[in-house]
Each structure stands twice: as C-alpha cells, then as structure tokens.
Amino acid sequence: MSAAVEQLLTALAAHVQTKSAEFGSLRIRTDNATLRRHSRDKSYHHESQRPRAVVAVASEAHISLVLSLANALKVPVVAYAAGTSLEAQATLIDHNGIILDVSEMDNVVAVHEEDLDCVVEPGVGWGELREHLKPTGLFFPPDPGAAACIGGMCGTNCSGTLAFRYGTMKDNVLSLRVVLADGTVIKTRNRAVKSSAGYDLTRLFIGSEGTLGIVTQATLRLRRIPTHSSVVIAQFPTLSASAIVVQRLVQSGAPFLRLEIIDDLCIKAVNTEIEDPARKFAELTTIMAECAGGSHDAVSEQLASFKQACGDGVMNLTVATNEEEAEHLWSLRKRAYFSATALRQHEVDKKFTVVVTDVAVPISRLVDILVATKKMIAEAQLVSPIVAHAGDGNFHCLMVVDDNDPAEIERATTVRDKMALLALQMEGTCTGEHGIGIGKIHLLEKELGHGAMQLMRTLKKALDPNNILNPGKVFHLESPSKL
Numbered sequence: 001m002s003a004a005v006e007q008l009l010t011a012l013a014a015h016v017q018t019k020s021a022e023f024g025s026l027r028i029r030t031d032n033a034t035l036r037r038h039s040r041d042k043s044y045h046h047e048s049q050r051p052r053a054v055v056a057v058a059s060e061a062h063i064s065l066v067l068s069l070a071n072a073l074k075v076p077v078v079a080y081a082a083g084t085s086l087e088a089q090a091t092l093i094d095h096n097g098i099i100l101d102v103s104e105m106d107n108v109v110a111v112h113e114e115d116l117d118c119v120v121e122p123g124v125g126w127g128e129l130r131e132h133l134k135p136t137g138l139f140f141p142p143d144p145g146a147a148a149c150i151g152g153m154c155g156t157n158c159s160g161t162l163a164f165r166y167g168t169m170k171d172n173v174l175s176l177r178v179v180l181a182d183g184t185v186i187k188t189r190n191r192a193v194k195s196s197a198g199y200d201l202t203r204l205f206i207g208s209e210g211t212l213g214i215v216t217q218a219t220l221r222l223r224r225i226p227t228h229s230s231v232v233i234a235q236f237p238t239l240s241a242s243a244i245v246v247q248r249l250v251q252s253g254a255p256f257l258r259l260e261i262i263d264d265l266c267i268k269a270v271n272t273e274i275e276d277p278a279r280k281f282a283e284l285t286t287i288m289a290e291c292a293g294g295s296h297d298a299v300s301e302q303l304a305s306f307k308q309a310c311g312d313g314v315m316n317l318t319v320a321t322n323e324e325e326a327e328h329l330w331s332l333r334k335r336a337y338f339s340a341t342a343l344r345q346h347e348v349d350k351k352f353t354v355v356v357t358d359v360a361v362p363i364s365r366l367v368d369i370l371v372a373t374k375k376m377i378a379e380a381q382l383v384s385p386i387v388a389h390a391g392d393g394n395f396h397c398l399m400v401v402d403d404n405d406p407a408e409i410e411r412a413t414t415v416r417d418k419m420a421l422l423a424l425q426m427e428g429t430c431t432g433e434h435g436i437g438i439g440k441i442h443l444l445e446k447e448l449g450h451g452a453m454q455l456m457r458t459l460k461k462a463l464d465p466n467n468i469l470n471p472g473k474v475f476h477l478e479s480p481s482k483l
C-alpha cells in the first residue's frame with residue numbers, strides 16, 4: 001500500500017477509535033468482498049482498479065474530515081453512491097486511492113409539501129424517495145438505473161424516461177451542500193425556485209462526476225403525481241417510420257409524460273423472456289407513450305394527438321385499458337437493458353458484455369441519426385438493440401459483445417465513436433445522459449472545443465489543486481497538446 005494511503009487510513013482510524021459522537025460511526029472497510037464490489041460499476045470498461053479501502057461515511061463532518069486529510073496527503077478519492085454509472089465514473093483508475101461510499105447517508109431530511117421541495121442526503125435512492133413521498137401526492141421525476149441514488153444522479157446529471165416532460169437533474173435540483181477538496185463546506189443557494197444571485201454553482205457541480213466536490217445534501221424540486229394517465233404503444237415496419245412519427249409528436253407540442261422508441265431487435269430480446277405466447281409482443285419497432293394529466297379530458301386529448309400523428313403507417317396500436325395492461329406494456333421498456341444478452345444465448349460457452357452508449361441530437365435529426373446508426377451496426381456485424389428516450393432526441397445502443405473477442409469489442413467502440421461524431425456533426429452531444437467518465441474523454445474536446453476545455457481545466461485546478469477528486473475522469477488535466 002502506498003505510504004500516503006497508509007497514513008490516511010491510520011489517521012482516520014485514530015478518529016474512529018476516539019469513539020466520539022462525531023467520528024465513531026465512520027467505517028473503514030478493507031475486506032475482499034467490499035473492495036471487489038467497489039472495483040466495478042455497471043459499465044463495460046475494464047480499466048477500473050481495486051481501491052485500497054472503502055471509507056463509508058455517515059455525515060457531512062465525516063466527508064469533510066476524509067477530504068481534508070486526503071487533500072493534505074494527495075490521495076485520490078472517488079465518491080460512490082450506487083455504482084450504476086455506465087462510463088466507469090464511480091471507480092478508481094489509480095489503485096492507490098480510496099472509495100468514499102456515501103450510500104449510508106440515506107436520510108430524507110425534510111419534505112416541504114407547501115413549497116413542493118424536499119431535502120435529502122446523497123445515499124437516498126430515487127425509488128425509495130418515490131415511496132417516501134407517495135402519501136403527499138408529490139414525486140421526484142428523474143428515473144435512471146433502478147438502484148441509483150441522489151449523490152450519483154447529481155454526479156452524472158442523469159435523466160430517464162420522464163425528462164421529456166420534467167427535464168434532467170439540472171432542472172430538478174434547487175440547491176446543494178457540497179464539501180470541497182480541502183474539506184470546506186459550502187451551500188450553492190437557497191430554496192426559492194428562482195434566483196439571480198451570483199454564479200449558478202448548483203449546475204456547476206451537477207454533471208461534474210465527483211471531480212469538483214462531494215454532495216452531502218440536495219434540495220430537490222417535486223412535482224404533483226398526475227391523477228390520470230394512460231399508456232399507448234404503436235408499432236411500425238421500420239425504425240425511420242417510428243422516428244418520423246416521434247418528430248411529429250414533439251413538434252406538435254403535446255405534453256406527453258414519456259415518449260420512447262424500442263426497436264424490433266429489442267422486442268425480440270424481451271420476448272425471449274416472456275413465457276406465455278399470448279403475452280409476447282409483435283417484433284416491430286415500437287413507440288411507447290404515456291399520456292398523463294389532471295383530468296380524463298387532458299389524457300384523451302394527448303391520446304387523440306398520438307393517434308393522429310401515427311397516421312396510416314401504423315401496424316398495431318394498443319391502448320392499455322387498466323393498470324395491469326399498462327404495466328405489461330411498460331415492462332417492454334424496463335426489460336430492454338437486461339434482455340439484450342438473450343439475443344446471443346444460443347452461443348453457449350461465451351461470456352457477453354453489453355457496450356452501452358448514448359448520444360442526443362436536435363429532434364429534427366433523430367430520423368437521420370437512427371438510420372445511419374442502424375447501418376453502422378449492420379456493417380460492423382454487431383448485435384445491438386436500440387432504445388430511445390426519443391422525445392428528447394436521445395438514444396442508446398446496447399451492443400452485445402463477446403468478452404473474449406477483442407476484435408468484436410474494437411468494432412463496438414468504433415461504432416460508439418462514429419455515432420458520437422455523427423451526433424456532433426448534427427449539433428448534438430456525445431452523451432445525452434450517461435456522462436463522460438473515461439469512455440468519452442476523447443470526444444468531449446471535439447464537442448466543446450479547446451477554449452471551453454481550458455476553462456474546465458482552470459475551474460478544476462482552482463477547486464481541486466491537488467487533483468484528488470476522481471482523477472482521470474471527464475478530461476485529462478493537461479490538454480492533449482501538452483501530453
């Protein structure tokens with residue numbers, strides 16, 4: 001173990017041994033199972049390293065202590081909430097560092113029903129928060145991976161199926177408490193829904209992937225749960241036909257709650273897991289929408305716009321008539337990621353990884369990029385379902401690759417890069433919601449240009465001069481010309 005990490009752990013252990021009310025509950029874990037669990041997130045990257053220790057924190061004071069000591073000793077620290085990120089954001093790439101596990105900071109500190117906001121700690125899961133808030137009739141919209149927690153969701157500026165109506169984390173977080181690299185604690189702003197007071201520090205930290213500070217509390221904007229809703233699916237002969245309809249729906253301004261595309265291959269994958277033949281879906285590209293509002297009429301109006309936009313090209317159109325049916329239709333989207341490998345289950349004795357990648361474009365370019373991507377996948381001879389948060393012009397490829405076939409993995413990462421470059425040509429982004437981590441560092445400068453990257457480097461050096469917070473993520477500290 002490096003001397004600096006050893007010194008850090010000894011100093012932390014000394015604080016724990018005092019059994020003081022403030023530091024007695026800090027936990028330093030070095031057992032194999034914990035280290036192994038924190039060596040990987042849900043991404044396909046293999047560069048992640050085993051940490052020297054996992055330090056599980058229970059309070060802001062713990063985080064402040066850990067960072068002030070780590071900063072003095074220049075020990076890398078990576079915050080870890082649920083580890084569902086998809087670009088190796090929550091793991092170390094320098095093994096002489098520690099993981100800061102915030103998952104045990106899981107208190108809902110306050111719910112201000114009258115102001116439609118709540119204050120939570122970073123280890124609160126979005127699913128648990130929904131359950132907690134249910135009796136109030138309010139909810140917090142962002143819905144990424146099922147286990148994800150608020151700290152990590154701030155880290156990646158996640159979104160999900162509800163971003164079409166409610167926006168991303170950046171649109172739904174009012175304020176943060178953050179511990180900076182040297183242990184200083186700051187608040188980014190107050191709870192008012194609007195403020196013109198100074199720089200927008202809240203948005204500076206959201207999406208910074210734990211490279212600028214550690215979130216200890218977030219004040220979240222809440223929305224009222226729609227009282228009426230209905231799920232509808234429409235199936236089309238081609239991906240482009242479905243994307244044209246989505247463009248039309250977005251341009252109509254109809255306020256759907258969700259607007260997704262699931263391609264035919266994805267449906268084939270999901271079908272492999274449905275036993276009852278009567279419950280299987282036709283293997284056609286599918287648009288799935290949820291219409292929701294405060295009245296039956298509001299929902300009917302959205303359904304009518306949906307049916308009208310589908311036009312004559314639609315092959316099947318199904319509206320759920322009860323909750324059970326709605327749940328069955330939604331299961332299609334929910335199972336997409338987990339079913340993908342079933343497409344290659346006949347290739348026994350192979351171990352598969354899913355290379356997940358996402359891009360986003362202005363809605364008018366959705367058809368073009370989807371058609372081009374489908375062609376790239378075919379040319380690269382890859383098996384890759386496509387799912388899209390189509391209303392946002394955002395889609396994912398789930399490339400199922402043989403873990404032991406470097407040539408196939410290379411073809412997948414080439415498609416990933418080509419998709420991203422095409423999205424940039426269309427004035428889109430190399431990632432709509434998964435973030436940069438290590439997987440898209442080489443694409444970020446292409447997207448934003450040298451000037452913006454230098455400004456990010458200046459900010460990073462000002463906030464974290466010793467580069468202890470998640471080093472090696474988002475961008476390299478020196479510009480490529482200096483490397």
Ligand SMILES: Cc1cc2nc3c(=O)[nH]c(=O)nc-3n(C[C@H](O)[C@H](O)[C@H](O)COP(=O)(O)OP(=O)(O)OC[C@H]3O[C@@H](n4cnc5c(N)ncnc54)[C@H](O)[C@@H]3O)c2cc1C
Pocket residue numbers: 041042078079080081082083084085086089090102122143144145146147148149150151152153154155156157158159160161208209210211213214215216337433434470
């Ligand atoms: C099946 C599946 C489906 C998914 N679907 C979606 C989707 O629809 N939309 C979407 O956006 N994403 C999706 N994701 C990706 C993932 O769920 C999101 O990126 C999520 O925001 C990560 O949250 P987490 O709690 O797992 O964070 P982690 O993976 O633990 O961490 C994410 C980043 O945040 C940092 N971090 C953690 N805690 C803090 C803190 N307290 N302060 C500062 N930084 C911190 C970490 O260092 C890391 O850089 C999906 C993932 C899976 C596996």
